[in-house]
Amino acid sequence: MSTTNIPALKITNLVKNFQSNTAVDQLNLLIPQGEFHALLGPNGAGKTTTLRIVAGLVKADLGQVDVFGHDVAADPIAAKRIMAYLPDDPLLYGKLTALEYLEFVAGLWSIESAIAAKRAEDLLKWLDLWSKANELTEGYSRGMRQKLALAGALIHEPKMMILDEPLTGLDAHAARDVKDMLTDYVKRGNTIVLTTHILEIAERLAARISIIQKGKIVAVGTLDELRATAGQTGATLEDVFLNLTAEGANTAAPKLSDTAQL
Amino acid sequence: MIAKYFSHPGTLPWLLKYELLFAWRNLGSKSPRTHVAIVLFAWLVVHLIAAAIFFGASAALERGVTLSPKTIIYTGIGFWVFFTLLLSQTLALAINAFFARGDMDLLLTSPLNPKHILIVRGLGVGLTASLFPILLLLPFAHVGLLAGQPKFLSIYPAVISMALLAAAIGIWLTMTLVKLLGARRAKTAAQVLGALIGASVFLGFQLQNIIPKSTREALSTWFNQQMLTTGLLAPDSALWWPVRAFMGELVPLFAFVTFAAVLYWLVATLTYRRFVIGAQDSSSSGVIKKQPLDANAKVNFSRGVLGSMTAIMLKKEWRLILRDPQIITQTLLQLLYLLPLLFIGLRGSQSATLLIPSLVVLTAMLVGNLAWLTVAAEDVPDLIGTAPITLNRVRIIKAAAAVTPPLLLLIPLIIFWLGKNPLQALVLGLIAPLSALSSALCYILNPKKANRREMAKRGKADWLSSLLEMMSAMGWGASAYCLIEAPFFLILAIPVALAAPLYAYSAGYAARRDGVLA
Numbered sequence: 001m002s003t004t005n006i007p008a009l010k011i012t013n014l015v016k017n018f019q020s021n022t023a024v025d026q027l028n029l030l031i032p033q034g035e036f037h038a039l040l041g042p043n044g045a046g047k048t049t050t051l052r053i054v055a056g057l058v059k060a061d062l063g064q065v066d067v068f069g070h071d072v073a074a075d076p077i078a079a080k081r082i083m084a085y086l087p088d089d090p091l092l093y094g095k096l097t098a099l100e101y102l103e104f105v106a107g108l109w110s111i112e113s114a115i116a117a118k119r120a121e122d123l124l125k126w127l128d129l130w131s132k133a134n135e136l137t138e139g140y141s142r143g144m145r146q147k148l149a150l151a152g153a154l155i156h157e158p159k160m161m162i163l164d165e166p167l168t169g170l171d172a173h174a175a176r177d178v179k180d181m182l183t184d185y186v187k188r189g190n191t192i193v194l195t196t197h198i199l200e201i202a203e204r205l206a207a208r209i210s211i212i213q214k215g216k217i218v219a220v221g222t223l224d225e226l227r228a229t230a231g232q233t234g235a236t237l238e239d240v241f242l243n244l245t246a247e248g249a250n251t252a253a254p255k256l257s258d259t260a261q262l
Numbered sequence: 263m264i265a266k267y268f269s270h271p272g273t274l275p276w277l278l279k280y281e282l283l284f285a286w287r288n289l290g291s292k293s294p295r296t297h298v299a300i301v302l303f304a305w306l307v308v309h310l311i312a313a314a315i316f317f318g319a320s321a322a323l324e325r326g327v328t329l330s331p332k333t334i335i336y337t338g339i340g341f342w343v344f345f346t347l348l349l350s351q352t353l354a355l356a357i358n359a360f361f362a363r364g365d366m367d368l369l370l371t372s373p374l375n376p377k378h379i380l381i382v383r384g385l386g387v388g389l390t391a392s393l394f395p396i397l398l399l400l401p402f403a404h405v406g407l408l409a410g411q412p413k414f415l416s417i418y419p420a421v422i423s424m425a426l427l428a429a430a431i432g433i434w435l436t437m438t439l440v441k442l443l444g445a446r447r448a449k450t451a452a453q454v455l456g457a458l459i460g461a462s463v464f465l466g467f468q469l470q471n472i473i474p475k476s477t478r479e480a481l482s483t484w485f486n487q488q489m490l491t492t493g494l495l496a497p498d499s500a501l502w503w504p505v506r507a508f509m510g511e512l513v514p515l516f517a518f519v520t521f522a523a524v525l526y527w528l529v530a531t532l533t534y535r536r537f538v539i540g541a542q543d544s545s546s547s548g549v550i551k552k553q554p555l556d557a558n559a560k561v562n563f564s565r566g567v568l569g570s571m572t573a574i575m576l577k578k579e580w581r582l583i584l585r586d587p588q589i590i591t592q593t594l595l596q597l598l599y600l601l602p603l604l605f606i607g608l609r610g611s612q613s614a615t616l617l618i619p620s621l622v623v624l625t626a627m628l629v630g631n632l633a634w635l636t637v638a639a640e641d642v643p644d645l646i647g648t649a650p651i652t653l654n655r656v657r658i659i660k661a662a663a664a665v666t667p668p669l670l671l672l673i674p675l676i677i678f679w680l681g682k683n684p685l686q687a688l689v690l691g692l693i694a695p696l697s698a699l700s701s702a703l704c705y706i707l708n709p710k711k712a713n714r715r716e717m718a719k720r721g722k723a724d725w726l727s728s729l730l731e732m733m734s735a736m737g738w739g740a741s742a743y744c745l746i747e748a749p750f751f752l753i754l755a756i757p758v759a760l761a762a763p764l765y766a767y768s769a770g771y772a773a774r775r776d777g778v779l780a
Contacts, residue, residue: 057647059776081650091645095585098576103563107574108649113529113563121561133555152645 014063025215038206088165090149094138109156142176331497338502350460351430388429413510468602579663626735697738708770732761
C-alpha cells in the first residue's frame, strides 16, 4: 500500500464518556491526505472532544484513531510528530516573546535549530509579526496571538493540522490572513481538519464537510452531497446544517464504508 | 433608612456594598454557607476568649484600667509593628484591586465619579487587609459592653481608623509607584515593596542577632533615653495615641479617627487622577515597547546541547520563573529570612545546629514554589500534550527546572561550611537535594491544574499538595537535625519525610494514568 493511499485521519467506532454523558458515540470518519475537512455541529455535539482525542490530549474509551497510519493510542509520539493542534484559545505563554515561543515549540518537535530559526523568521515575516517578534506575547492583540499560535503550529511543518475554531475573535484582516494561510497549506498537499461555527468558512474553504450531532456523524460529503442528503437542492449550508441537526433528524451513524467514499 | 441609602444606585454606600461583597467572596474558595459557618464559629471562639480575659481581669477593670507608662510604650511599639505588617498586606492588595481586577473598565466607563471609585476600592482594600484584627478585636468591644465597660466600644472606630490609615498610606505608595514606573511595572514593584516592608519587621526582631554588641548597647541606651518624659518615645507621645484610642481615651480616639479620615480623604483627592491614568494604562493592550526588530535582522536559536529539547524546555521554565515577580519576591524574602540564621551560624553559636535543618526546610519550600509554577501552573499543558514527547520526560525536565536553582544557590554555602563544620556540610549536601526532590515530587506525582496568577493563594486552592510539601520539608529538616544531633530519631523523621511523596504517588495515580500533566 503506497503511503499516499493511507488516509490522513481514520477514526473507527470512537466512544468517549464523561461520567454519565456520552460525548462521542461510535463515531467513524475517514479523511484522505490533502483534504480541507470541516467538522460542524451544534454546541456540545462532541466536536472538540473528538479533536482532542485525535490530538492525543484525551484518551478514548473505545475505538481507534489513526493519523497517517499511526495509532494515536499505541504510538502517540509518531502520530504527534506529524500533526499540529490549534484550539480557539491560542496555546501561548504570555511571558515569552514570539521568538522565544517559536524556539520552544520547535524544540518540542526536535527541529534542528538552524532550520527552526529560518522557519521562524519566514513565518513571522509572512504573518506580519516580525516587528513585534521580541515583545512578550501578553501584550499581543487577539489576532496577533492567533497568528503566532498558527506560526507555532506550522514551524514543525506538520502534515495535518487540527484546528478548533481558529477564527474566533479575529478581525476581518486577521481572519483573511489566516484563511489565506490555511488554503495555501492545503494546496501544498497537507490536510486540515477544522471545526467552526462560522458556516461561511466551511462553505468556502472545505472540500468536504462532516456534520456531527450527539457524538455521531450524521452526514458527510461535499456541500452538494449534503444538500442531497438533506433533500434541499440549492440550499445554503446554513439551511442544510439546520435541517440535519434539527431534533428528531436521523442520527444513525453512517458506516465507515459510507464515509470512505472519497 | 440606612438600608434605603445602601440600595440607592450610584451612591458611595451602594458601591461599597458591592466592594465588600467581592472582598467577602474572594476570601475563600468554599461555598458561601461553609464560609459563613467557619467565620461565625471562629468569632464565637474569640468572644469566649474575650469573655475569659474580662472575667480574669474583672477586679482590675472595676478599679479602672490605667496602663503603666512602660505598658503603653511596649503596646504602642507592638501596634506599629503590627501596622507595618498591615501596610505590607494593604500594598499587595491595593495594586491588584486598582489595576488588575477586570471590572475597572466597566466602572470607569460608568457615570460614577472616579474619586468615589478610588475611595470605595481603597476602603475595600483597607478593610480586607484589616479583617483579621477586626474579627479579633471587636469581640472585646461586645464583651466589654456586657461587662459594664462601654468605653471599649471605642475599638470600633479605632480599628476602622487603623484600616483607613493603612489604606491611605497603601494607596499613596501605590499611586507613587504608578507615577514613577507606570501601572504595569508598579505591580511588580508594589509586590516587592510590600514583601520588603513585611520582612523589615522580621529583620527588626532579629537585629540583636545581627548587629555587634557595642552597637546593640548604644541603641539600647538611646531607646532608654527616648522613653523618658521628654523623649520621642515618651509614654504621653502622640505616637502611642492609637493604643490609647483602642483603650477608650476620648481625646486620642478623636484625634486618631480625625487624622485617619482626613489623611484618607486627602490621599483620595490628590491621587485619583493618577489612579485613572494608571487604570487606563494597565487596561491598554500595549506592554513595555521594545525597539521593533530590524527587517534585516537574523534569527539565531541556541545550537548544540543548548538547542536540545531538554535544554530548550529548561530554558523556557526558567524564563517564566525569572519573569514572575511573585516568585522573585518570595525567593528574596526566603533568603532574607535566612540572614539572621546565617549570622548566628557564622558566629559559631550553639544554635547554629538549627541552621542546617532550617536551610533544608527553606530549600524544600523554595523548590515547592518552583515546582508548583513549573508543573501545576503550566500555562499551556495542551501544547506539551500534543508534542511528540513522553509525559514522563516532561515531568523529569520540570522537576529538574524546579530543583536545580535552589540547589545551585546552596553549593557555595556547602563548600564554605565544609571548612567550618564538615559534618554539618555533609548533612546539608545529602539532605537538601533529597528534600528538594521530595517537594518537587509532591506536585509532579499528584498533578492538579492551577493558575500562575494565584500563586499567593495556592495553599487554599490545593491545600493537600501544600500540606504534603510542608510535611515533607519538615520531615527532611528533622532528618537533618537528627543526623547532626540525635541519629537514633531518624527512624521517626525519615518516614514522615517519605510519607508525603508516597501519598502524592498514590493520590495522583489515576490522573497520571490518564495522561494529565497539570
